[in-house]
Structures are given as C-alpha cells and as structure tokens.
Amino acid sequence: MHDKKDRKPGEIEIADQILHDHNHDGIDRRGFLKCMAWAGTGAFCVMKGGVLSSYSLGRPSDIEKHAAKGELTFVQISDSHMGFDKAANPDVVSTFKAAIDKINALAAPPAFMLHTGDISHLSKPAEFDTVDQLLKTASAKDVFFVPGEHDVLNDDGKQYLERYGKGSQGAGWYSFDNKGVHFVGLVNVLNLKAGGLGSLGADQLEWLEKDVKHLSKSTPIVVFAHIPLWSVYPEWGWGTEDSAQALSYLKRFGSVTVLNGHIHQTMQKVEGNITFHTACSTAFPQPKPGEGPSPGPLKVPAEQLRSVLGITDVNFVHGRHALALTDSDLV
C-alpha cells in the first residue's frame, strides 16, 4: 500500500506502521492495534515491601524483572467504554481484547484485576455483558470494579449495583485484604452537584473512616476510584470535591496508593505518604489537561479517518508521551 517510492520526506516512520492492509481500506488493523497498544493496556502493579510500583503492560520486559521481586501483583484496567463507536476508536472491543492478551501474556498471572470504571459507554446491559464475557478470557479470574459515571446513567447506579455490587456498601463501595494489603474501592460518580466535581458523600466518608480505623499504620493501603481523588484539572471536572477528607483518614499510614481512571491518560503524583496514579483507557485517549477545547475523545480529522496515518500519528505521539510517564519507577 505504501511503497517507499510513494513516501514523501518525513513520512517514513508513519508509513512504516502500515504492514498488513488485508481489507484494502488503508487501515492496517495490526498496526492500528499496535499503535493503540498504549491505550489498550492497563497498569501492572507490584507490591514490594509494602510499596506499590506501577508499570505499563506495553513494556512486558520491564514487568518480568520487577514482578519476580514483588509479593503481590495485580493489574489495573480502566475506561473500557464498551459501546463507544465514534472516530476516536470505532472498535473498542479489539482494544479491550488487546489489553487482555497482554495480561494473559504475563509469565505469572496477576492475583486479580481492578477495573476503575466506565466499563460501559451508555450503561446498556449488552455493553456490560460484552465486558463480562471478554474478562472471562483473562488469566486473572477475580475482577474488582468501581463504577464510572458512564456506568450509572439514568438509574443512579441501580443496574451497576445489581451486577457488580455484591457484598458492597451504599452505592457500591467496599474493601478487601490480600497478602496484608488493604484495598478500598470508592464510588465518586453519583449525586454530583451543579458546577461541582466528583463526590464521595458523607455516608461513604463515614464508612471509610471506620473501615481503616482498626488497621495498623504499617498496613499498605490501596484506594481505587474512578474520578481522580486529587485535583488533576478541576476546570474539566478532573477531581473529587471531598477527597481531602477521605485522604485525611489515610495520613497515618506509611504507604498509601491511590489508583484512578477517568482522564484516559497516565499521571503520577507523590504527596507525603500518598502516591497517586491514573490509568490509560482501553478505548480512546483524552487530551492533556487544558489542551484543546474540552476533555472529549481525541480524534483524527475527518479526512484522515480512513487512513492509518492519522490514527497512528495521534496515538503514537500521545502514546509515547503517556508511556514516558508510566515507565517511571515510583519507589
């Protein structure tokens, strides 16, 4: 499709992405997936000495050497937006499958997976069903969920609770322990107020305070929720209005890790004893905070829609940036 003689100067790297154009439509699906790989992956988390390190699944060689040293490994996936079919990614099933393939390719299966919300795009039963079916093919059988705002549309989260809320409290929050690590799943996508941010609410805060009260301060804590529990970019709603109170209950602990989704890109921040991470989406990228008119899906211009050049370009550039952030070691 793109022979060397057709290339213009400067197009070499991009054209190299097109390797298999089986459908003769200008889209190399393998290349597309390869370039979406950064978005189609999750974060591989290793607990070592009570401290969590996070690695991109896009770099399996990094993972293997670190995983062996950890006492607990798990994977975070996020924002699968099943049902989304717009230009930014018309095939969210394939990218979700690509994420699972990466998980299954790990030498040792992770203990479990966390899905940090926006499982579905429109809260449709069929969308949840598709994700559930695909997750059954993963090597890690246990998946712990928290809802994103896309999972609680139209019914204040009733369907979500029926599907994923077994054994949870309130709108779906819960905690569990694994190998001495205390995991807390929080819900911050319901009862949002006009002009406001994500919200935990008084009931959940009260529960959280009680939930961690009995723990010794040396217990490693991992908190996961959909919307970031730190102010990434409040102008776009990328924050949680009462997260400071939640985090105040965790100040006495030696090691606290907060895992979020929602912003479709990786970011990390260390604040005292608390390390914050956000995960990529398995569906589509979103712009960096404040770049562009809105936090909507990053998409290629219409004229490039059928061309892998545009898709590759956008995803490749942002992918490299995102990976550069993810690869940093937090220890």
Added chain:
Amino acid sequence: MKNKLWIVAAFVLVIALGISVGLRAYAAPVDPKGTSGTVVKIDNFSFSPASITVPVGTTVRWTNADDIPHTVVSDDKTTFKSKALDTDEQFTYTFTKPGTYSYFCSIHPKMTGTIVVQ
C-alpha cells in the same frame, strides 16, 4: 353525502396545515436575530448559548453534538431531567412559568447553563 366528504377533507387539510405550520414555528428560533433562541447546542462539554432568555411557553430543545453522552438536569434535579443523551439525541422542555432556571449536566457537572423565562 358528497358535500359532507368535502367538508371532512377540508377539515383534515386545515388540521394538517396547522400542524405543519406549528412544527415549523416550533423548530425556528424565537428571535431571528439570534440574541435568544429555543435551541441549545451541547458541544465540547458546554451548553451553547450558556444563557438564553425566552418568553413563557417556549419549548427549548437541547441537541448533543458531542461524542460523549450528556444530560440536561435542572439544579433542583426535579423541574426537568433528561435521560443520558447520546450523540445527536435531543431533549425538549416547555417553560410555562417565568423565572430563572439553572441547569447542568449531571454526568459532567462543570457543564452549566441558564434559561431565563420572561
């Protein structure tokens, strides 16, 4: 008998015309100058225009032009409340009482708007 049929036919025609005129009036903006209107576009995670002034009885229509679903919900969450609107889906509400109605997207609460009904 024949006369009666004609009368019925004329009646049907008048009603049909009335409906089509009514529909057209409903679709057109109240103020052709564009300072106020009955259509609010949802685009780039914002309501546009963010604030409009309309006479009592106006039906306002919101259309979602984003790739992401949005809702249109009055601040009190009871006066009006749309379902999640996917791309190109619409919500309409007829304002029958004067007042200032603030609303937001309950999924992305940073998105806010106001309808002033006079």
